Amino acid sequence: xxxxxxxxxxxxxxxxxxxxxxCGVSAIIFVFAIFFFVFREGAPIxxxxxxxxxxxxxxxxxxxxxxxxxxxxxxxxxxxxxxxxGVAMLIAVPFGLxxxxxxxxxxxxxxxxILKIVIELLAAIPSIVWGFIGLTxxxxxxxxLFHVPVGLNVLNAAILLxxxxxxxxxxxxxxxxxxxxxxxxxxxxxLGATRWQIIWRVLLPAAKNGLLAAVLLxxxxxxxxxxxxxxxxxxxxxxxxxxxxxxxxxxxxxxxxLGETREHSPHYQVLFLIGILLFTITFIVNLIADFVxxxxxxx
Amino acid sequence: MNMPADAQPVAQFGETPFTRKKxxxxxxxxxxxxxxxxxxxxxxxxxxxxxxxxxxSLISWKFLTTNPTHGMREGGIWSALLGTFWLVGVSLxxxxxxxxxxxxxxxxxxKDNWFTRVVNLAVVNLAGVPSIVHALFxxxxxxxxxxxxxxxxxxxxxxxxxxxxxxIASTKEALAAVPRQFREACWNVGATKWQTIWRxxxxxxxxxxxxxxxxxxxxxxxxxxxxxxxxxxxxRRIEEGNLFAYNITDQCMALSTHLFAVKTQVTNAPEALxxxxxxxxxxxxxxxxxxxxxxxxxLRGRKKW
Amino acid sequence: MVKPKVQVENLRLSxxxxxxxxxxxxxxxxNEILGIIGPAQSGKTSLLRCINRTIEFTVGAKPSGTIRxxxxxxxxxxxxxxxxxxxxxxxxxxxGLPLSIYDNVAFAPRAxxxxxxxxxxxxxxxxxxxSALWDEVKDRLDSLGTKLSGxxxxxxxxxxxxxxxxxxxxxxxxxxxxDPVTTMRIEDVLKxxxxxxxxILVTNLVQQARxxxxxxxxxxxxEIIELxxxxxxxxxxxxxxRTYDYVNGIFG
Numbered sequence: 022x023x024x025x026x027x028x029x030x031x032x033x034x035x036x037x038x039x040x041x042x043x044c045g046v047s048a049i050i051f052v053f054a055i056f057f058f059v060f061r062e063g064a065p066i067x068x069x070x071x072x073x074x075x076x077x078x079x080x081x082x083x084x085x086x087x088x089x090x091x092x093x094x095x096x097x098x099x100x101x102x103x104x105x106x107g108v109a110m111l112i113a114v115p116f117g118l119x120x121x122x123x124x125x126x127x128x129x130x131x132x133x134x135i136l137k138i139v140i141e142l143l144a145a146i147p148s149i150v151w152g153f154i155g156l157t158x159x160x161x162x163x164x165x166l167f168h169v170p171v172g173l174n175v176l177n178a179a180i181l182l183x184x185x186x187x188x189x190x191x192x193x194x195x196x197x198x199x200x201x202x203x204x205x206x207x208x209x210x211x212l213g214a215t216r217w218q219i220i221w222r223v224l225l226p227a228a229k230n231g232l233l234a235a236v237l238l239x240x241x242x243x244x245x246x247x248x249x250x251x252x253x254x255x256x257x258x259x260x261x262x263x264x265x266x267x268x269x270x271x272x273x274x275x276x277x278x279l280g281e282t283r284e285h286s287p288h289y290q291v292l293f294l295i296g297i298l299l300f301t302i303t304f305i306v307n308l309i310a311d312f313v314x315x316x317x318x319x320x
Numbered sequence: 321m322n323m324p325a326d327a328q329p330v331a332q333f334g335e336t337p338f339t340r341k342k343x344x345x346x347x348x349x350x351x352x353x354x355x356x357x358x359x360x361x362x363x364x365x366x367x368x369x370x371x372x373x374x375x376x377s378l379i380s381w382k383f384l385t386t387n388p389t390h391g392m393r394e395g396g397i398w399s400a401l402l403g404t405f406w407l408v409g410v411s412l413x414x415x416x417x418x419x420x421x422x423x424x425x426x427x428x429x430x431k432d433n434w435f436t437r438v439v440n441l442a443v444v445n446l447a448g449v450p451s452i453v454h455a456l457f458x459x460x461x462x463x464x465x466x467x468x469x470x471x472x473x474x475x476x477x478x479x480x481x482x483x484x485x486x487x488i489a490s491t492k493e494a495l496a497a498v499p500r501q502f503r504e505a506c507w508n509v510g511a512t513k514w515q516t517i518w519r520x521x522x523x524x525x526x527x528x529x530x531x532x533x534x535x536x537x538x539x540x541x542x543x544x545x546x547x548x549x550x551x552x553x554x555x556r557r558i559e560e561g562n563l564f565a566y567n568i569t570d571q572c573m574a575l576s577t578h579l580f581a582v583k584t585q586v587t588n589a590p591e592a593l594x595x596x597x598x599x600x601x602x603x604x605x606x607x608x609x610x611x612x613x614x615x616x617x618x619l620r621g622r623k624k625w
Numbered sequence: 626m627v628k629p630k631v632q633v634e635n636l637r638l639s640x641x642x643x644x645x646x647x648x649x650x651x652x653x654x655x656n657e658i659l660g661i662i663g664p665a666q667s668g669k670t671s672l673l674r675c676i677n678r679t680i681e682f683t684v685g686a687k688p689s690g691t692i693r694x695x696x697x698x699x700x701x702x703x704x705x706x707x708x709x710x711x712x713x714x715x716x717x718x719x720x721g722l723p724l725s726i727y728d729n730v731a732f733a734p735r736a737x738x739x740x741x742x743x744x745x746x747x748x749x750x751x752x753x754x755x756s757a758l759w760d761e762v763k764d765r766l767d768s769l770g771t772k773l774s775g776x777x778x779x780x781x782x783x784x785x786x787x788x789x790x791x792x793x794x795x796x797x798x799x800x801x802x803x804d805p806v807t808t809m810r811i812e813d814v815l816k817x818x819x820x821x822x823x824x825i826l827v828t829n830l831v832q833q834a835r836x837x838x839x840x841x842x843x844x845x846x847x848e849i850i851e852l853x854x855x856x857x858x859x860x861x862x863x864x865x866x867r868t869y870d871y872v873n874g875i876f877g
Contacts, residue, residue, distance in 0.1 A: 030738070031704065037514045038429070044418045045425025048442040048488070051481050055449060058460035119356035127350050138613055139361055145535075145609045146602065147542020148451075149576045153583060153598045154367055157591075187360055215345040238448075245450025247545040248580065272452045276545055279456075284464070296456040300449060307448040311441055432684060505720040505782070507679050509733035509789055510710035519732070524723050 056300060062285075063293030071287065077294065083258045085278065085288040093291045095298070100260040101268035104175050105250060106243045108264055109182035113243075114236055116183070117190030121235070122220060124191065125198040144188035148248040151181045155253030169265045173255035176264040181249045186239035193238060197231020198224060230313050237310035241303050247272040271295050371602060375595030383596065387557050392582055393589045397597060399558045402565060403472075403572030404604075407547060408540045410476035410568065411483065416533050418480075419487030426488070427495040428517055447485035451545040454482045458550040471569045475551025482546055483536045490535065494528020495521060527619030534612035538605045544576040552577040554585070575601045628696065630655040630793065630823045631676065636690035638671055638680070638847075645671055646847040648690065653793075658815065658824040660838030660855060662831050664871070668847040669827045670717075673795045676825075677712040678705050694793070710737060713791030713822075717798040719778035721770030722785075726753075726762050729770040729781055733789040748788060755818065756784040757810050776807035783811065787818075794818065795825045800833065812837060831872050835859050843868050 066072050072093065080094025124136050159180065160172035167176075201224055209219045225232070255267025256277070275292050282289040382396060389395030422443075430436040458478030468474040498521050506516040522529075552574050558565035566572050579597045582589050629652035638646040646668045653659050661669050674680040675688050678699060692699050694711065702708050710733070722729050730749045739745060749766070753759040758780040762773070770781055779799060786794060796815075800808040815824060815837060828834050834841045835855055842852040843865075851858060851868045863869050 034512045034514050041421050041425045041429060044421035045430065045439060047418055047422055048439055048446050048485070051484075052442045052446055052449075054461060055446075055453065055457040055481075058465065059453060059456045062456070062460040062464075116356050116360055119353050120360055123353035123357050127353055136357065136361075139364070141613070142606060142609055143360070143364055145538050145542075145605050147544070147576060147605060149542065149544040149579055150598050150602050153579060153594065154371075156583060157594075158367060158370060184360070184363070213342075215342050216349045217345050220349065241448045245448070245452070247450065247452040248576075252580075252584065272450055272545075275452050275456065276548065279459075279549055293456055293460070296453045300453050303448050303450055303453075304445055307445050308441070311444050501716070501718070501720045502722055504679065504682070504716065505722060505785070506732070506736075507682060508677065508709065508714035508716070509736070509785055510706045510708075511733065511736040512706055515736045519736070520722055520724075 056297070059293055059296045059300065063290050063297055065285070066287055066290035066294060069287060072291075077291070081258075081260060083274075085282075085291065091287065093287075095271065095295060097258050097260050098269055098271045098274050098295070099298075101175075101254065101258075102244060102270040102272070104261050104264075104268060105178045105182060105254065105270055106240060108175055108179035109186065109243050110236070110240060112179060113183035113186050113190060113239055117187040117235070117239065118194050118232060120187065121191045121194030121198060121232075122224070125195045126216075126220065126224070140188045140191050143184065144192075146185075148185065148246060149252075151185055151249040152252030155181050155249060159253065163265075167265060171255055171265075171267055173253055174265050174267050175254065175261050177255075178250045178253040178270075179264070181253055182243045182246055185246060185249065186242045189242055190235045190239045193235035194228075194232050197228040197235060200231060201227045234310045234313040237306055237313065241306045241310065244306065245272065245299065245303050247276050251276050271299050275299075368602070371595055371599050374592060375597075375599035378592050378596035379599065384600070386560055388555065388578075392555060392578075392586050393593070397575065397578060397600065398560055399556050399565075400573040400575045400578035400597075401600070402558065402563065403552070403556075403574045404541055404576070405563075406472050406566050406572055407476055407479060407551070407574055408537055410472060411479040411540050412533070412537060414477060415480035415484045415487055415536065419484045419532075419536075420491050420529060422484070423488045423491035423495060424517060424522075427492050428513065428521070443485050443488050446481070447489070449482075451482065451543060454478055455546045455549050457481075458546060463550055469569070470549070470551050470553070470571050472551050472566060472572050473568045475547040475572075478546045478550050479540050479543060482543070483539050486536045486539060487529075487532050490532025491525070491529045494525035494532070497528065498524050527616060530619075531612045531616045534608060534615070538608040538612070541608065542576055542601060542605050544574075544580060547574055548577055548580075554581055575604070627654055629653060630695065631825075632691075632693040632696075633676075634691040634693075636672070636675060636688065636692060638668070638675060638686065638688045640683070640687075641685045644847065646675075649844075649847070649849050651842065651849060651852055653823060653825065655823055656819055656821075657840060658819055658826055658838045660834030660841035661825065661827045661844055662829075662834050662841060662871070663844035665829075666846075667844045669844055670797055672844070673714065673797055673825065673827060676793070676795065677709045677714055679709070679714070681705075706737075710789040711792045713786035713789065713794040715779075715782050715786050715794070715796045715799050717801045719775055719782050719802060721773055721778040721781055723769065723771050725767045726770050726773070726781065727766040730784050730788050733785065737789065752784040752787045753781075755787055755814060756780045757814050758784055776803040779803050779807070780811065783814070791822060793823045793825065795827070797827045798829050800828070800830065808833075831859075843871060845871070 067074065071091065077093055077095055079096055080092065081097040082092040082094040083097060084090065084092045120140070124133060128136060155177050156173070159177045163169065163172035163174070163177055205223050205227060206219060209223045214222070250270045251273035254269055254273060256269050256273065257267035258269050259266065261268040275295055278288070279292050282292065384396060384401060385398050386396035387398050426436065426439060430439065455478065458474060462468045462474035462477050463470055502520050503516050506520055551571055553571035556571065556573050575597060579594060579601060582597060583594045631653040634650045635648045636646055636650070637644060637648050663669055671680065676692060680686050680688055694708070699708055722732060724732065727749055730752050731745050734745060734748055750759060753762065758777060761777060770778065773781060779802065799811065812833070818824065826834065826838060838855045840853060841855040841858045843850045843858060845867065851863055851865045853864070857863060858868055859872055
């Protein structure tokens, strides 16, 4: 048998290892490629004399197709994104974390399995279907319930986003709660603590980093969501003053307008620039979430 | 692992006001959290029920296998359904091998150092990039820079990169579940690293890998934004009944973009049509997910050690 | 004098900043059973893993010094898999791979490129017979190796270690997880195997070394306290008092 392993098979091994390493680093390559190619399409506008980066970030006037006076201010869009995300989180955080606590602390056996499957299915519903639901189901409900003329508004989109980001929060939140050693719970029980006290004083403090990461990943998902908010926000460029105002988000703007622009026109380039802005926001949110999670692991 | 939810105080100690208070607090806590879960689950059931009620009447074999007609106001969804299958299939062929090998790298080859951390961070961030940014990337890189034009290939590549982190994460988890002692036993008898992975590690983590790949299918099928500008087309007629009616360089229709178009761009389309499309898409995704769940629980039951 | 099978010269090993083997040197002669005894954490397992270079899979492990097999420096061998095939290794806890019994034994030959069914059949039977397992499993070679009992799995592990015809067989506390009867059966197997291979027997049972080994080494805290004929170590007058204490169970 000795010597039957030829040099060829050693080179084969080396080749496979090289391939695997290449695939391994591909994620880095893709992240850089995304930044590079999106920036490459959008960058020329930065040199244009009609464009000012300050106005881009601070002006609320978004008139990309105006014949006489083109204005590319994204503040209203950013406000739309933030308000929809914010309201969504106000709904999603208590319900998401509450569900995580219920699944992890109050459920056993079959009930738990079934709930986890339901939540998994909730996560699987495509965003276009959520948008469709917003348009056809939520719109009339909101109109009738709150007596407002338009049901496509911040509230509508926020409820959809909340339902979309809850599954992420539940699964990561549940992991965080599972990571709290049982001895903590038993210790607290032995001291005569009630279930409330255990949750408030023991579980939440012990799992707080994991829960925070769960919330941040939910935020990341909500900021980046496109189709659902495109269909449910009402598509009005304005800074919303109440949850019943229509608005428009950064993502929806790209989705709605990219198809109608000429390639390499200023409008087209500005849309790519918005893409870079979005990429940066979600990148930072994910980075923070990652560091928070790593903090958990170190303990 | 956790305390049984219905743990009762042992009766022999007798009831005191304190234990009664504790029981009450237990019940209230349980009820409040149960209501919270119900607030999530019930709307889901109601909405799905509503979709089924409104869309069910249109769905038939004919609806699935004929092209849309009369400016997409009548007829079926064949070209969109087949387009979705094509997009999912082609993107799977790209993302599954790369994703699985990337996970093999991270779990089997990578050392615990800063570089590996950067790779992991890149995977996490890739998963977090908004779908519309992926769309911009696909347009800039594949459609324009690589001159693929708007095509199934460009759209599938975009989808593949977008969903790869799902495959990487689930494969990594599956690989990590294979005990290290198996690997050491293989190395001890002179097996190379790859032989060990190929003959022992991969066969024993295939269920987890498969689950991840199937979940990727479900996610790919529903995506809209990334394909809108890279390969999806508003309307296209193809030969009915021919699974290979599309070519990889063609533009195609897809269920998700079709639903968007019918609901927002086609005037006077019957309500039931868009409900039926939404229902088909939802049914497809739920079916695929349930398959993954079934496979997972089936394979969990026949573990080999 | 015969040429030594294995020569260890000034071997040092550290895990990060912590050195666990402090420069040891010794020879192993062909076809002998060398017993290695010593308390836990004295570097026995690490020593074996240096010999077949699986230590390289441990993050942060840094060996230095020279190990020669048949006069050849192992750190300069380009084909490390060949080395591992020449050095069989049996771990403390039995590891049946999640494959059939047949495939468990045929794993190494197949990895080395043996494909012919006939050759494999012969080899599998030979190895299982050598490890005293053949009679118990010959009718169910298709069942899973992981479903065998602990003692059977350990013999399966030995059969697997023999399947690549090693010149050196390292056994690392092989009896830790199996019953005394099986232990005795395996010991009988080793006595026979000695004719063909060189055996390094790391053991936590000092009497096992006494039964099997011609020479015994007492390793303690990464240093060789004493290496000599087994009877010398187990007799009334070993060279070092610590050996006497350890062998007679006085050691604290």
